[in-house]
Each structure stands twice: as structure tokens, then as C-alpha cells.
Amino acid sequence: MTLLALAWANLLRDKLAAALNTALMAIGIATIVLLLLFGHHLEERMRGDAAGIDLVIGAKGSPSQLVLSAIYHADIPTGNIPLAEAQRWAEHPMVRTAIPQALGDSWRGFRIVGTTTAYPALYAAGVREGRLWQAPGEATIGAAVAASGLAVDDSFSGVHGFSPEGHVHGDSRYRVVGVLAPTGTVIDRLILTSVESVWAVHGTAEPTDPEITTLLIDYATPFAATTLPRLVNSQSQLQAAAPAVQTNRMLQLLGVGIDGVRAFAWLLVVSAGLGVFIALYHALEARRYELALLRCLGATRGEVLISLVIEGVLLSLAGTLLGVFVGHLVAELAGQWLGFAATEGLTGWQWLPAESWLLAYGTAIGALAALVPAIRAYRRDVTAVLKSA
Incomplete structure (x- = not known):
């Protein structure tokens, strides 16, 4: 044996x-x-949700809250910022691309994001059905939103805030014109439309002082990482937060419990x-x-x-x-x-x-x-x- x-x-x-x-x-x-x-x-x-985003510019408040709301769409935004002030930084020589976001509404818990077609490109999100939004009132939805029951040619009204019990914008409806393919990122849970559509829903189709919620920045040069956040925080009423820094901080906090x-x-x-x-x-x-x-x-x-x-x-x-x-x-x-x-x-x-x-x-x-x-x-x-x- x-x-x-x-x-x-x-x-x-x-x-x-x-x-x-x-x-x-x-x-x-x-x-x-x-x-x-x-x-x-x-x-x-x-890290995947924050890929390609070097800096988030928004209203003053908590940097973690700003990153959570603008990138992960998991918190309440810190507020709105003047479009003119945002454009000033979007046109800065150290900025390669700047993607605006107009936040504040949702549908059945899925957040409605007013932005540009450059946003889905961040996550290499292709169109599975239909097309991307073009005209005001059109929306393209993520894969998780489509799984909840929405489909191309359906229409819906957004809710003010992020609770399903919020005030319904019943007089303004979005029409679904496309569904994005699954990416395994935050965009799967979003409803995308134009910034102008969000303005129209809130009765500011032609605002005298238009506002957006955040600006997602991609640096044109590595030198911007040490310079641009300081410039934004010191020379304006806005706040700049680096997603990499805030993400590491949040992972460390979660790591304590784990x-x-x-x-x-x-x-x-x-x-x-x-x-x-x-x-x-x-x-x-x-x-x-x-x-x-x-x-x-x-x-x-x-x-x-x-x-x-x-x-x-x-x-x-x-x-x-x-x-x-x-x-x-x-x-x-x-x-x-x-x-x-x-x-x-x-x-x-x-x-x-x-x-x-x-x-x-x-x-x-x-x-x-x-x-x-x-x-x-x-x-x-x-x-x-x-x-x-």
C-alpha cells in the first residue's frame, strides 16, 4: 500500500x-x-467607467460627490455651472476634448444625461438598434435600460430627480431612436439625449443664461494634470476633481470593509x-x-x-x-x-x-x-x- x-x-x-x-x-x-x-x-x-476622463469640472462641493455623480452616476450632482464659464475651460489649450453633461432627471431610476455624441464614444458604445439621437426630444438608451422594457419608437416622460416618485415632466416626452450595445460600463444604465433636450424639458429651450451640470475633460498634455485642476479651483467659482485620485480614495475606503x-x-x-x-x-x-x-x-x-x-x-x-x-x-x-x-x-x-x-x-x-x-x-x-x- x-x-x-x-x-x-x-x-x-x-x-x-x-x-x-x-x-x-x-x-x-x-x-x-x-x-x-x-x-x-x-x-x-x-477604472473602466473613468477611462478617458482626466478631470471633471462642476459646481463647488465634495470632489468625491462630483466624481460619483458625473462619472458613475451614483450620487446627486453638486449643482449646475454657467455654460459660458464651462466653455472657457473647454477651450483651454491644455484640453483636448470636453464633453458637457446636463443632469437632474431620470426614468424608473435610470438617469437621463444630456450630452453630445462624443460621450458614447468614450466607452466604445456602438448602436445595437436604431441610431444615436439627433433632434431635440430624441433619446438613445443603454442596454440595461432596454432590458427594463423600453424599445425603439417608444416614448416616455422623465422624472425630476433620481427617485421614481419625483415630479413627472408630463408635458415633455422623449422618443427612443436607438439602443446601444452592451459594454459592461456605466453607459449601459443611462438614457442619452442632447443638452438642448434637457433644457427644453425644464422650460429653457432658449435660455439667456444656459447652464450645464458637469464637463468631462481629456488632457491635451500630461503637464495639464499638475496645472489645470489648480487653475480651475483658484481662478473660478467652479470645482475640478481628478477621477483617478477620487477613485483610489473610494477603493481604499471600500477596501477597509473588504x-x-x-x-x-x-x-x-x-x-x-x-x-x-x-x-x-x-x-x-x-x-x-x-x-x-x-x-x-x-x-x-x-x-x-x-x-x-x-x-x-x-x-x-x-x-x-x-x-x-x-x-x-x-x-x-x-x-x-x-x-x-x-x-x-x-x-x-x-x-x-x-x-x-x-x-x-x-x-x-x-x-x-x-x-x-x-x-x-x-x-x-x-x-x-x-x-x-
């Missing part, structure tokens, strides 16, 4: 203990895998390792005569030690592999159930480099847990054991 077969046979002798230790290890590993997948997905989404859950998951893994240690320690006492007979039949001290270490490795490896599988399965099911697989790009069928280290760590914990009982068996005097029988 090989050492591997011997270790496997010993584990099957106490199936309940082996199952409990494997399950505990699997729960901890699955939790860590879920955190890795969701954390990776969140970071990819946040790290806490990850620490708890590692505690479960270590507890599983302790369970392996206790199980093998007690099994060693129960099998001391059996191990002594193995020595008498020709097994060396090293072979006895290795067989016990293999038991620990098998337990931890089984728990680790099961945990990795369950973690990926839960992530995939969550993406499908929440509808994020198609529109958000959330999937469990991806392998992250950190998971390779997770497999190594999980297996090592089992090996270390088995090492103390194995060393004790290695040092035990066979003659003394047999005499006490």
Missing part, C-alpha cells in the same frame, strides 16, 4: 471529522474567493487548520499501536511522518479546492440572478492570479497542522508502545 493510499484510508475511518474540517476550510476559502472576485470586478468597473471580511474568512481557514491538527493529534493516540506495527513491518520513521502529513494535506487541499469551486459558482449565480452578468460583466468564470497563492496557502495550512502530530509519531519509541499494549 502506498503512503497516499494509506493516508486516504485513514481519513475514511473518521468520515464525520474529515467532512467537518473540509467544510470549514471550504467556507473560509469560498468567502475569500468571493471577496477577490467582487473586489476585482468593482475595481475594473470603476479587509475586515477577508480577515474573518482567514480566521475560518486557520480554524479549519486547527481542526485538522486536533483530529490528527487524537487519531495519533488512537492509532499508536497501529503505527508501531507498521514500523515493525518495515515502515521507516520518515514514512510514518510523511503519511500523517499527507493526511493533513489531503484534508486542506480538498477543502481549498471545494471552496474555490463554491466561490466561483456563487459569484456566477449572483451575476445571473441579479442580472449583472450581461450588463455589468460580473462572472464567476474567471481565474485571478491571487487564487494560485490561495491554493498554496490553504494546502500549507493543512501540512503545518499535521506536522506536530507527525513529528510526535516520528519520535515515538516503538518498543515502549508495544510493551504497554
Whole structure:
């Protein structure tokens, strides 16, 4: 009988203990895998949504709020800014492109964004059906909006604010002229129209002092990163916020909570390792005569030690592999159930480099847990054991 077969046979002798230790290890590993997948997905989404946008210019207020509302469309805008002042910065020599946004309305929770056709180009969003908006009152919708029931040639009225219970602009309706292909970015959840359409809905079709909400800036030169934000913040009543800086700050804040859950998951893994240690320690006492007979039949001290270490490795490896599988399965099911697989790009069928280290760590914990009982068996005097029988 090989050492591997011997270790496997010993584990099957106490199936309940082996199952409990494997399950505990699997729960901890699955939790860590879920955190890795969701954390990776969140970071990819946040950086992808901000790609191509070097600076956001808007009304004074919180820089994080400005970035959240203008790029991720996940907060209330800080206010409106004069179009003339925005154009001043849009025409600055350090600016390559400037995309305006007029925000403030929504439809069933999906935000209506008055902008230019340069906005969908930021996310390489092609038209799946119909076309991009052209005339006032026309709208092109993202893939997630289309999935909610809107289609080409449908018409709808926007709601003031971002709550479905807000005031309905019933006297002004948009007509859907196109649907964008899914991109896995924030644009999938938006309703796009012209800035003039937003002005018209609010009764300012020909405003004397037109306003927009934000300006999305792409630098013409790397030197602008150190100069333009300072100029905007010091020489105007506007505010400039760098998405890269604010995104990193938000990811760090989210990371604090994720790290806490990850620490708890590692505690479960270590507890599983302790369970392996206790199980093998007690099994060693129960099998001391059996191990002594193995020595008498020709097994060396090293072979006895290795067989016990293999038991620990098998337990931890089984728990680790099961945990990795369950973690990926839960992530995939969550993406499908929440509808994020198609529109958000959330999937469990991806392998992250950190998971390779997770497999190594999980297996090592089992090996270390088995090492103390194995060393004790290695040092035990066979003659003394047999005499006490």
C-alpha cells in the first residue's frame, strides 16, 4: 500500500471529522474567493467607467460627490455651472476634448444625461438598434435600460430627480431612436439625449443664461494634470476633481470593509487548520499501536511522518479546492440572478492570479497542522508502545 493510499484510508475511518474540517476550510476559502472576485470586478468597473476622463469640472462641493455623480452616476450632482464659464475651460489649450453633461432627471431610476455624441464614444458604445439621437426630444438608451422594457419608437416622460416618485415632466416626452450595445460600463444604465433636450424639458429651450451640470475633460498634455485642476479651483467659482485620485480614495475606503471580511474568512481557514491538527493529534493516540506495527513491518520513521502529513494535506487541499469551486459558482449565480452578468460583466468564470497563492496557502495550512502530530509519531519509541499494549 502506498503512503497516499494509506493516508486516504485513514481519513475514511473518521468520515464525520474529515467532512467537518473540509467544510470549514471550504467556507473560509469560498468567502475569500468571493471577496477577490467582487473586489476585482468593482475595481475594473470603476477604472473602466473613468477611462478617458482626466478631470471633471462642476459646481463647488465634495470632489468625491462630483466624481460619483458625473462619472458613475451614483450620487446627486453638486449643482449646475454657467455654460459660458464651462466653455472657457473647454477651450483651454491644455484640453483636448470636453464633453458637457446636463443632469437632474431620470426614468424608473435610470438617469437621463444630456450630452453630445462624443460621450458614447468614450466607452466604445456602438448602436445595437436604431441610431444615436439627433433632434431635440430624441433619446438613445443603454442596454440595461432596454432590458427594463423600453424599445425603439417608444416614448416616455422623465422624472425630476433620481427617485421614481419625483415630479413627472408630463408635458415633455422623449422618443427612443436607438439602443446601444452592451459594454459592461456605466453607459449601459443611462438614457442619452442632447443638452438642448434637457433644457427644453425644464422650460429653457432658449435660455439667456444656459447652464450645464458637469464637463468631462481629456488632457491635451500630461503637464495639464499638475496645472489645470489648480487653475480651475483658484481662478473660478467652479470645482475640478481628478477621477483617478477620487477613485483610489473610494477603493481604499471600500477596501477597509473588504479587509475586515477577508480577515474573518482567514480566521475560518486557520480554524479549519486547527481542526485538522486536533483530529490528527487524537487519531495519533488512537492509532499508536497501529503505527508501531507498521514500523515493525518495515515502515521507516520518515514514512510514518510523511503519511500523517499527507493526511493533513489531503484534508486542506480538498477543502481549498471545494471552496474555490463554491466561490466561483456563487459569484456566477449572483451575476445571473441579479442580472449583472450581461450588463455589468460580473462572472464567476474567471481565474485571478491571487487564487494560485490561495491554493498554496490553504494546502500549507493543512501540512503545518499535521506536522506536530507527525513529528510526535516520528519520535515515538516503538518498543515502549508495544510493551504497554
